Amino acid sequence: MSSIRVKGVRKSFGELEVLRGVDLEVNSGEVLCIVGPSGSGKSTLLRCMNLLVIPDEGQIFLDDVALTDPRIRPEWVRQNIGMVFQSFNLFTHLTVKRNVMLALRHVKRMNRAKAEKVAVSQLTRVGLADKLNAYPAQLSGGQQQRVAIARALAMDPKAILFDEPTSALDPESIHEVLAVMSRIGQEGMTMAVVTHEMGFAKEVADRVVFFDAGRVVEEGTPDEIFERAGHERTQAFMKKILR
Amino acid sequence: MSGEEERALPGRPLLSDDLPPTRRPTGPLPPPITTGPNVSSPRYERVSRWSQLSTYYVPIGVACAVAFFFLLGSLRYFSVSFVIQNLPAGIGPCETSLEFTTYTFVIGLGLAMGLGMVRAHPPRRDPSLRRKKARGRFSYLWQWPLYGFATGYVQAIRGTPFLVQLYIVFFAVALTAPSFSFLGWSQFYWIGFIALLINTTGYQAEAIRGGIQSVEAGQIEGAKAVGLTRFQTFFRITMPQTLRLVTLPLTNEWISNFKTATILSYISIFELYEWSSLNIGLNDNRPVEAFVLLTIFYLGINVTLSRVMTYVEKTRRIPGLGTPTPEVGMAKRLFGTGGRNRDLLGLGAVHVSARDAPGPIQGSPPSTEDTNSA
Ligand SMILES: Nc1ncnc2c1ncn2[C@@H]1O[C@H](COP(=O)(O)OP(=O)(O)O)[C@@H](O)[C@H]1O
Ligand SMILES: [Mg+2]
Numbered sequence: 001m002s003s004i005r006v007k008g009v010r011k012s013f014g015e016l017e018v019l020r021g022v023d024l025e026v027n028s029g030e031v032l033c034i035v036g037p038s039g040s041g042k043s044t045l046l047r048c049m050n051l052l053v054i055p056d057e058g059q060i061f062l063d064d065v066a067l068t069d070p071r072i073r074p075e076w077v078r079q080n081i082g083m084v085f086q087s088f089n090l091f092t093h094l095t096v097k098r099n100v101m102l103a104l105r106h107v108k109r110m111n112r113a114k115a116e117k118v119a120v121s122q123l124t125r126v127g128l129a130d131k132l133n134a135y136p137a138q139l140s141g142g143q144q145q146r147v148a149i150a151r152a153l154a155m156d157p158k159a160i161l162f163d164e165p166t167s168a169l170d171p172e173s174i175h176e177v178l179a180v181m182s183r184i185g186q187e188g189m190t191m192a193v194v195t196h197e198m199g200f201a202k203e204v205a206d207r208v209v210f211f212d213a214g215r216v217v218e219e220g221t222p223d224e225i226f227e228r229a230g231h232e233r234t235q236a237f238m239k240k241i242l243r
Numbered sequence: 244m245s246g247e248e249e250r251a252l253p254g255r256p257l258l259s260d261d262l263p264p265t266r267r268p269t270g271p272l273p274p275p276i277t278t279g280p281n282v283s284s285p286r287y288e289r290v291s292r293w294s295q296l297s298t299y300y301v302p303i304g305v306a307c308a309v310a311f312f313f314l315l316g317s318l319r320y321f322s323v324s325f326v327i328q329n330l331p332a333g334i335g336p337c338e339t340s341l342e343f344t345t346y347t348f349v350i351g352l353g354l355a356m357g358l359g360m361v362r363a364h365p366p367r368r369d370p371s372l373r374r375k376k377a378r379g380r381f382s383y384l385w386q387w388p389l390y391g392f393a394t395g396y397v398q399a400i401r402g403t404p405f406l407v408q409l410y411i412v413f414f415a416v417a418l419t420a421p422s423f424s425f426l427g428w429s430q431f432y433w434i435g436f437i438a439l440l441i442n443t444t445g446y447q448a449e450a451i452r453g454g455i456q457s458v459e460a461g462q463i464e465g466a467k468a469v470g471l472t473r474f475q476t477f478f479r480i481t482m483p484q485t486l487r488l489v490t491l492p493l494t495n496e497w498i499s500n501f502k503t504a505t506i507l508s509y510i511s512i513f514e515l516y517e518w519s520s521l522n523i524g525l526n527d528n529r530p531v532e533a534f535v536l537l538t539i540f541y542l543g544i545n546v547t548l549s550r551v552m553t554y555v556e557k558t559r560r561i562p563g564l565g566t567p568t569p570e571v572g573m574a575k576r577l578f579g580t581g582g583r584n585r586d587l588l589g590l591g592a593v594h595v596s597a598r599d600a601p602g603p604i605q606g607s608p609p610s611t612e613d614t615n616s617a
Contacts, residue, residue, distance in 0.1 A: 050468060052464065052467060052468065074467075075470045075471070075472055076470070078467060078468055078469065078470040079469070079470035082468070082469070083468040085461065085464070085465065085468070087461050088461075088465075089459075089461040089462055089464055089465030089468070090462070090465065091462055091465065091466070091480055092459070092462065092484060092561065092563050092564045093480075093483050093484050093487065093561050093564055102466075102469070102471075102479065103469035103470055103471060106471065106475055106479065107469060107470040107471060107475075135561055135562045135563060136563060137561075137562040137563020137564070138562050138563075148465075151469060152469070155469060155470065
């Protein structure tokens with residue numbers, strides 16, 4: 001596994017300054033939870049980490065490689081840093097198995113048999129061995145999100161980014177997705193998770209970051225952030241969330 | 244673009260992040276709700292008796308048409324047997340019409356894919372290009388002439404009558420080129436062919452643009468996020484979905500093209516309309532029969548094609564991908580139920596739309612043999 005380091009990253013969309021100098025580190029094998037109010041730039045920050053958004057300023061490192069170096073291909077970065085979205089973003093026209101196989105075949109250039117083997121084993125890992133030939137629309141939200149996780153895992157990434165992976169789900173599905181994520185975390189994957197699931201953050205996260213208005217306000221262990229937050233904005237946010 | 248055309252295109256989803264959780268399709272799709280004479284469930288039997296009539300749209304429609312036909316026959320100036328006797332003579336001209344329509348349609352499809360692709364991507368700076376790369380900032384400017392041409396072309400075709408387009412090609416060619424004949428077709432035929440090709444290309448390009456733009460932005464992001472390049476994303480995600488989404492709109496365009504081809508008679512191309520109005524209407528002095536013959540040919544071919552394509556699309560549909568366009572929805576309502584019931588003639592089960600069903604439908608309806616196995 002690898003670490004991701006974010007150094008002084010700034011990003012504006014037109015007049016709107018979304019990231020105002022972010023410094024952040026996701027250590028190797030660590031689960032980092034990012035919490036913060038809506039619109040504070042958490043998604044933009046994650047999307048900078050796999051170059052779906054190019055930062056205006058600052059640097060991002062995957063281990064020792066500066067991803068912000070123009071010579072680095074964005075496809076290489078995304079192949080090595082997986083991402084799981086709030087809205088799953090599975091390919092509607094492909095079966096579950098082919099959803100997972102697509103990037104293996106055409107990004108990693110595996111042959112069909114090998115890609116299939118990897119896809120089946122990853123789907124089994126997230127508990128979907130019986131849904132290989134279903135289409136995404138035939139699955140529940142929780143199942144779709146687990147396919148998305150399997151799709152990210154199959155690329156054998158050095159880290160995975162989760163952008164509110166359970167925000168679109170019903171309580172039962174939330175549980176099954178969080179269970180899969182906990183297991184991946186325990187198996188040593190480097191993970192950056194934007195979430196509003198405080199229970200998950202408390203139990204699984206190694207560190208929690210409170211993010212507001214384009215900056216890291218506070219960071220610490222889950223206990224420090226949730227129970228003994230030093231900053232008043234953090235306290236106000238926690239009061240709202242933990243009610 | 245008028246509102247009407249916009250509506251015909253499959254709706255373009257917002258970035259999926261923008262939707263509130265309740266609007267997002269999460270659960271599995273409920274199986275199609277079907278009921279029919281042999282499905283007994285108290286809940287689904289309460290469908291209104293009028294909607295049951297839709298079972299018999301096709302037989303009723305055919306019966307009405309036949310009745311009208313023979314009613315006409317009772318009039319002094321209309322002969323049923325004359326119409327029937329002259330049907331075979333129309334097959335040759337009908338083939339000419341079909342050739343014009345289909346050849347221009349197929350060649351036009353190839354051209355329209357290019358135009359539609361250009362139209363679906365208005366010039367803008369690629370946000371994933373790095374700012375430091377000098378060529379990044381203005382690299383998209385070359386796209387303007389291309390986009391401008393495609394847009395101008397489509398607007399010109401959709402904004403003018405085909406008759407005008409035909410005459411422009413006609414005089415442009417007739418005044419400049421010496422008369423020629425090529426592959427067994429005279430100059431006039433080639434003029435008609437080119438005009439029709441230009442016309443259908445414009446319309447098909449818009450259908451394809453709509454299809455490309457209705458592929459969810461989220462899926463394109465998903466493809467990028469696993470490391471696919473822009474080209475891989477286009478050819479492996481966007482295009483396959485687009486082709487399915489435009490099946491029915493393109494079927495409509497073929498039908499439209501077939502009907503537009505009647506205008507080729509203005510430059511005396513001997514197609515279906517020219518044959519009927521000249522040979523039957525003028526020479527035989529049987530104008531009513533002439534137009535009844537045309538109705539039989541056009542309606543027979545178009546309704547058959549429309550129903551077959553609706554059926555094919557429905558049976559081969561991938562769950563969650565594609566919705567019927569309004570035009571086909573209308574055709575379906577006029578001529579019976581679609582292929583969801585696997586019932587081409589509309590004689591068996593009734594598809595109950597949400598509007599017809601009593602109260603909100605939750606959970607699975609009673610199962611029937613033919614649900615959702617597609
Ligand atoms: N591609 C974009 N173009 C313009 N504005 C954007 C874009 N992406 C995000 N924003 C804006 O940036 C702000 C932060 O968004 P986001 O990172 O999604 O916040 P969060 O995930 O914390 O809710 C919002 O005001 C949003 O409207
Ligand atoms: Mg967000």
